[in-house]
Amino acid sequence: MSKLTDQKDLSSLSSNHKSKKKNGLMRNDDNDSGDDLVKGTLDIEYEEDELEKDWSEVIKLNKKNLQMIIPKRGEKDYEPDGTDIQELLLYKARKAMFDALSNSVRGTTVKHQVKAVYDFDKHKALVLNPKGAFLQTMGHITNNGEFWLDFMEFLYLAERGTITPYCLKSNSMNLNQLLPSIDDHNLLPLSIEDIYAFFKTQREIDEFSVYSHLKRLGFIITKVEDDDNDNNKITFSPKVGPFKSICGYQLHSLFKQITSLFVSHKNNLFNGLFYNPSHYKYIKYTSTPQIYNNLKLLIPHVEVPKTLLELQHRKQSYLLNKNKNHSNNPLKLTFNVWKPQTNYKKKIPELPDYQIVVYNKNDNKQHFPTNDDLKNIFDSLNYKFEFLDKSKKNAGTINWDDHSYINGIPRSAILSKNQKKKITNSQSETINNIKEEKRKTLRKQPSSSVSSSTPAHIKQIKRLKNGYRSFILAVMDNGIISFIKISEADFGSEDVWYVPTVQAKKIKKPQYQYKKRNIMKQSNTDQKV
Amino acid sequence: MAKHNSRLNNVRYKYPLPIHPVETTLPLPELLPHNPFSWIYWFYKYYRLVYSNNEDNLLETKITIDVIGGDSFPHIMVRDKNDMLYLWENGFFGTGTLSRSEPTWYTRMNQIVNGDITLNTGDINELEQITRRRRLERLEFKKLREKLQMELLELKKQSALSGSDIDSNGGLDETESLKRINDLLLKQREQLRDFKALQESYNKQNIGIHDNVMDNLKFDYESLLDENGDLLSLESLELMPVEATFLSFALPVLNITPRELFRKILPNNDNSSYDTVHSFIIHYVAYHFYRSHGWCVRSGIKFGCDYLLYKRGPPFHHAEFCINVMDNDPLYYRSNKNMHDYTWYSRISRVIGGAKKTLILSYVTRQTTKKQIMEWWIKGQYHKVFNSYEISEIIYKRWVPGRNRD
Numbered sequence: 001m002s003k004l005t006d007q008k009d010l011s012s013l014s015s016n017h018k019s020k021k022k023n024g025l026m027r028n029d030d031n032d033s034g035d036d037l038v039k040g041t042l043d044i045e046y047e048e049d050e051l052e053k054d055w056s057e058v059i060k061l062n063k064k065n066l067q068m069i070i071p072k073r074g075e076k077d078y079e080p081d082g083t084d085i086q087e088l089l090l091y092k093a094r095k096a097m098f099d100a101l102s103n104s105v106r107g108t109t110v111k112h113q114v115k116a117v118y119d120f121d122k123h124k125a126l127v128l129n130p131k132g133a134f135l136q137t138m139g140h141i142t143n144n145g146e147f148w149l150d151f152m153e154f155l156y157l158a159e160r161g162t163i164t165p166y167c168l169k170s171n172s173m174n175l176n177q178l179l180p181s182i183d184d185h186n187l188l189p190l191s192i193e194d195i196y197a198f199f200k201t202q203r204e205i206d207e208f209s210v211y212s213h214l215k216r217l218g219f220i221i222t223k224v225e226d227d228d229n230d231n232n233k234i235t236f237s238p239k240v241g242p243f244k245s246i247c248g249y250q251l252h253s254l255f256k257q258i259t260s261l262f263v264s265h266k267n268n269l270f271n272g273l274f275y276n277p278s279h280y281k282y283i284k285y286t287s288t289p290q291i292y293n294n295l296k297l298l299i300p301h302v303e304v305p306k307t308l309l310e311l312q313h314r315k316q317s318y319l320l321n322k323n324k325n326h327s328n329n330p331l332k333l334t335f336n337v338w339k340p341q342t343n344y345k346k347k348i349p350e351l352p353d354y355q356i357v358v359y360n361k362n363d364n365k366q367h368f369p370t371n372d373d374l375k376n377i378f379d380s381l382n383y384k385f386e387f388l389d390k391s392k393k394n395a396g397t398i399n400w401d402d403h404s405y406i407n408g409i410p411r412s413a414i415l416s417k418n419q420k421k422k423i424t425n426s427q428s429e430t431i432n433n434i435k436e437e438k439r440k441t442l443r444k445q446p447s448s449s450v451s452s453s454t455p456a457h458i459k460q461i462k463r464l465k466n467g468y469r470s471f472i473l474a475v476m477d478n479g480i481i482s483f484i485k486i487s488e489a490d491f492g493s494e495d496v497w498y499v500p501t502v503q504a505k506k507i508k509k510p511q512y513q514y515k516k517r518n519i520m521k522q523s524n525t526d527q528k529v
Numbered sequence: 530m531a532k533h534n535s536r537l538n539n540v541r542y543k544y545p546l547p548i549h550p551v552e553t554t555l556p557l558p559e560l561l562p563h564n565p566f567s568w569i570y571w572f573y574k575y576y577r578l579v580y581s582n583n584e585d586n587l588l589e590t591k592i593t594i595d596v597i598g599g600d601s602f603p604h605i606m607v608r609d610k611n612d613m614l615y616l617w618e619n620g621f622f623g624t625g626t627l628s629r630s631e632p633t634w635y636t637r638m639n640q641i642v643n644g645d646i647t648l649n650t651g652d653i654n655e656l657e658q659i660t661r662r663r664r665l666e667r668l669e670f671k672k673l674r675e676k677l678q679m680e681l682l683e684l685k686k687q688s689a690l691s692g693s694d695i696d697s698n699g700g701l702d703e704t705e706s707l708k709r710i711n712d713l714l715l716k717q718r719e720q721l722r723d724f725k726a727l728q729e730s731y732n733k734q735n736i737g738i739h740d741n742v743m744d745n746l747k748f749d750y751e752s753l754l755d756e757n758g759d760l761l762s763l764e765s766l767e768l769m770p771v772e773a774t775f776l777s778f779a780l781p782v783l784n785i786t787p788r789e790l791f792r793k794i795l796p797n798n799d800n801s802s803y804d805t806v807h808s809f810i811i812h813y814v815a816y817h818f819y820r821s822h823g824w825c826v827r828s829g830i831k832f833g834c835d836y837l838l839y840k841r842g843p844p845f846h847h848a849e850f851c852i853n854v855m856d857n858d859p860l861y862y863r864s865n866k867n868m869h870d871y872t873w874y875s876r877i878s879r880v881i882g883g884a885k886k887t888l889i890l891s892y893v894t895r896q897t898t899k900k901q902i903m904e905w906w907i908k909g910q911y912h913k914v915f916n917s918y919e920i921s922e923i924i925y926k927r928w929v930p931g932r933n934r935d
Contacts, residue, residue, distance in 0.1 A: 213930070219934070271916055272910075275779065288545060292821060359871075368870060461849065491822060
């Protein structure tokens, strides 16, 4: 299909966009009359990441200014209309794409080449002279100063052309022994196909698909390590001594058991009375909420943790019971994901923005998570619980640096310690940090100011729609990835029944009219009968 | 107009439940927590106001239902015209068999037969009429769009022709014709948008597109009238089994005991085993749960799920949530046959996402043994049965990485 790209065209798109928003407000009036114009913009809005770039502009960018953003293409024609002009546009668009690809510079200059050597035993790759932007977010450094890439990182960077992949010429050679005198004679260059052959399991291939997809979109990703080697891992719940945590947890659960017994017993007694049809003869209700409050005692619901304290409690009890729970659940957290950012610190990262579980739809050993599986995953989560920022109990936003710990020490403490060291080194760094801080607060402010002014019932709907703890499920189906956000909901803690406002109660007039009208209606029908 | 409507709605649908609170006309005196005398006075007043008159929460006469269709396909019908309206206006229960949802057949027919629209001037915007009007509007819009598209195609063809003789007579060159096409496109869009706005403004002023569908309708009215020349009420209101249960078990509205109702709507209830009641119980548990927190719960079959949740009711808001009741019985989901695979989840979620609603998976878990449940069930202690199921919920939503980067 041909593309009509033009400055005007783009502007018309954006104005279209506005009209769509207006329509959104008036949803009550035209629900099912979404015309194609509106639909078109809706698609654009929704699938922004899937929208192609306009290749005809890419060539110009290559030569001039790489900082500029590549403009989006125009709209698609609906169908081939047989006109030459459409053919011409289509041809031009296609040619532009090929030109852009064929004119680009590829390969690396020898000076900037970074070699990485794959180690068969470790299933990792050693980078010989590490340099480049990827060092900030990928790989890890051993105690003796070697820079290692995980297999996924190795393949990803090799695919991008950032590193040149090698392996040792013969298996008998040991990488560690050769290290001081390594040169091209010992090394065998690898093709991308070769590296793909090194995948160990289907699961690893699935995980790599998700990894590279998100990585290309700019996210920062690390693998979730097992909770067992807890050290040097960032967590939102500080480690408590085993004795204290066991006591705390068991006391808590005992207390819960006793109260739940009491509550359920009381409820049964109460419900027996309430659902006896004759009880309305003895008890009179003067408002509808009274009736609702009694009705809602019948069905119990699972309480969802909503505050930081409750969340920490859940996590600790999960860690204690983990060995019991661990039985045969193949689904567990796979990736930590951070939104694209420049101030990511590899050694002491913040809590991740999302956590991802990878699940292969066609693997017979796996199944779509049941409710118990989901609960298990929710309890193991360890990320920036975004709903805490919005809840009213924690007015304003949470400073996660104060509430995330590495080896029991708050991240903010570590940061300030590091900063003190750095101040002596360079002052520009701190200025940068201050700038960063300012930017952060600026970014956060609007959200907090909005939340304070929004009316309660809109906040409630937002709570219901967004839920509480959440994770991303990446479903793999023969190489196709679908992402789903799964969150805990709690409809049991929210009541939405209509309570007439005081104003409505005071104005008795319409009510009176209504009664009158009703009587009129009845009298009318009476006459007829 | 909209404001007028919403006020009428507020009056018409004043009560969210068919059991009404006792009206206290006089305000209660102030209750001062630290002053015991005020308590006594308050209770005295309360007693005087609430209990001295004979009014209570119950309906004067309970609503009678018919269960037809036998064991295999029971239908729960409300026949009385006033009862039908009562159930609709007090909690939006049931669906009119000859209407979209509110039982409006009688008033619609009355308008045609008697030309009588004086009865309910406020209700001109009945759902059926709105739908009809929207369809007509949409048709007109499509016609216009088609016309404009033809114009555009014509221009494209022309410019292609002239484009081919650039060399010979130096006619329109390519950029020139492209510009013209673009200009026309923009103009047409503007035109379509204006047309749409015009339609909407008509809508607001309530100037209907004159619908001649009803005028052309000619059939034998006589068969619809009784001997006095009055319209017969042919429509009845059908209740979902869970609705009927709510109206007999939870609120004493229907003239039937829960036990009697279950005997009629559940197959083989006499030699009942747990499996025959299981599915009904978990669906009722979910229904009651959402009803009791103030939602108006209606069937979600049109969106491929179990229930739709309306805030207050269909005339007030669009349904924002779709509930799918999930069987969380371990025996049930451990057998692979019953387990839904991802395709199933993806299907409902895309349908519901397309309607801009949020999908909630509502897991219902049994907390006691099947034997215990059946014991209570047979004894008729239904509150104990329903009380031993627990609900936990999951929000299921598609996630697009590109939209969640910052």
